[in-house]
Amino acid sequence: MKVSPKQIETVYDQSNAVQHYLSQGRRDGVKVLWEEPFSRSVFNRAIAPLKNQKEKKLRVLDVGSGTGDGYVLLSTLLSEESDLGSSEYLDYLGIDISSQMVETASNLYGNCSNVRFECADIRTRQLQRPFDLYLSCGVPYSHLTHEELYQALKTIVTNVCQNRSQCAVVVDVLGRYSIEWTPKWQESRWDYAMSFFETEGDKEPIWMSFYSQQHLQEIMQQATHAVGCPVEKFTFFDRSIMVGRHTSTGQFNPGLPQYRNLINSLLDPSQETQLSQLIFSVELGSAPKHILEFFRKFSGWWNTLVSDAAELLDKSLAVEPVELPPEVREFKAAASEELQQISEKHLYRQKVEFMLAKVLRQLEATQQPGYGVGHDLFGVMWLDATEI
């Protein structure tokens, strides 16, 4: 099902879409402490090979820039985490199909001479000047059909070749095998606005495309082959395996425990979290073997860490412990040591909950396989057309 430019524009041009993206409620603990650092780490990996160009500005095209989250993530990364230089070294252009998004982003960030937002459809926009980074975040490419994604990537790769440039291309799409939508795992494009609840009435359909690593890589590869552009490397990253927003809306998988809310509760000192609810108990859909195998391993690690935290609070959960990966193996020992410094009971619980949130985030960030098992799947390709 193809979606016309007008349909996408209509979805995002409704003022509540802009309000949604700017609302404080959207910036919950998971977004700030879990998702944004992960996105920045992906962007940091993407620009790492460009770090030898320190004296030059980093030229960025952000596709589907919305209200400017990509710009904020990148400028924070440049000023705080990367050794590439400060945000002044950015030459940033955000494009978005929605004029309201563009207007909002321009009002927020467009007063700097090195930042611009323009209304454009990536499916038809012609590119001329070279960029070092073709960025995307917040899954804009999932609005395109698989064929449209191929064409959009071909436009980018053609631009890279015509300018004989070197760059990184970050393609952010929805992961096909997220626990948020196990009942839809058999399909790679479906109506993302569908409702299970009759009381919600008729919603406008929003057709979105979902990707496994294999499918996304095939499309990226086909686009580079079609243009004859040399690829240095492909890498894939899963973001939000357990904490995608729809774990808490239950919109596409009503039986799912509300993992995102539960992690937010762990991060909120004023709330006491029922750790037993955090246990991975998800009925998986039918999927290729490596996906099911990943969830088998990952759920064992996740549940062992939750059970370790419960034990620190003198509670026992019926979990068969498994051997943990090295990155999180020290959790229980390190937590017990820290707890010895604390005497007050309620601070004890807060500390355990906060440390549990931290180690679960660490588990996701270090064990994500880039298969398309999270809310977001980032595909990154590094292209070098300098010698063609």
Ligand SMILES: C[S@@+](CC[C@H](N)C(=O)[O-])C[C@H]1O[C@@H](n2cnc3c(N)ncnc32)[C@H](O)[C@@H]1O
């Ligand atoms: C979920 S929002 C993400 C916005 C922003 N990047 C962020 O991370 O918050 C997806 C954005 O993609 C834009 N978009 C969808 N289809 C597009 C297209 N064909 N060309 C350009 N932008 C598009 C939408 O208007 C919307 O602003």
